[in-house]
Amino acid sequence: MIKTVVTLVKRWYAIPYLLLCTLVSVQSVLYLLGGNDFSFSWLGSAVALVPLVIFIGIVYFLPWLGIAHFIAIPVVTVLLGSFLAIIEMRAVPTFYTLFFGLGGVLAYIFWYSYLDRGDNQLLRIGAKLPEFSVRTLDGQLLHSSAFLGRKTLMVFYRGNWCPACQVQLRELAAEFEEIQRRGVAVVLISPQTPERSAEQAQRFNVGMQFCIDEGNLAARSLGIAHRYGVPLGILGYGQDTVLPTALIVDENGKIVYADLTENFRVRPKTKTLISALDSVWM
Known part of the structure; x- marks a missing residue:
């Protein structure tokens, strides 16, 4: 029962997560381009999430390109974005960066990628x-x-x-x-x-x-x-x-x-x- 629930959660993870990250990325970019005061936290959110969205989009919608091998790219940009976000610690963009960016990447690598298959x-x-x-x-x-x-x-x-x-x-x-x-x-x-x-x-x-x-x-x-x-x-x-x-x-x-x-x-x-x-x- 627990294994089935976990599998269902994983099934709901990838595409909804990509959509949420896309919305957050757009909001971060619009803030930076909208003439607002410069913010390290919003910059960190953009740095963490925009490359992540592009990477996931290419991986799932253009799978034959083989970019999935280069998982280090979003990891590096998410870490850089997290560093920028915590310099200023504005609540909303820092949450976006750490939850959707850092948290999402860690979940993908250490949870979502594993198949939970038993001995055969x-x-x-x-x-x-x-x-x-x-x-x-x-x-x-x-x-x-x-x-x-x-x-x-x-x-x-x-x-x-x-x-x-x-x-x-x-x-x-x-x-x-x-x-x-x-x-x-x-x-x-x-x-x-x-x-x-x-x-x-x-x-x-x-x-x-x-x-x-x-x-x-x-x-x-x-x-x-x-x-x-x-x-x-x-x-x-x-x-x-x-x-x-x-x-x-x-x-x-x-x-x-x-x-x-x-x-x-x-x-x-x-x-x-x-x-x-x-x-x-x-």
């Missing part, structure tokens, strides 16, 4: 991959048994809306030839619609196989479903998604590598995956 005995290294089914882009039902007889890298990703997923898939596409050279198939699985996955496949235009987990059924059978994982305001993706997961499975269906990240911003680098492949088969 189904996907432990050495275990046989549980059976599940997904659909190909052309609507064909694909059972997990179809992956037997070949080495497979499976990446379960949340969808086109997820900035960390976009960076992860872009890195995989860039190194796809290196992975393919090792005789490994790459299968990308998401609960998003076939149209959105087809858009993704067309964007990268390499031989990675995109599959659709309708109704998140495969994720549930594997214990990696993320209920209420889609932020409020992200339209067209439903409310449930999958916990980001990367698996390497051998020809016999045995899991030889598993990354079940606890932090949605942290994904295994493609170089790390290639090293894992080499450690198993070379």
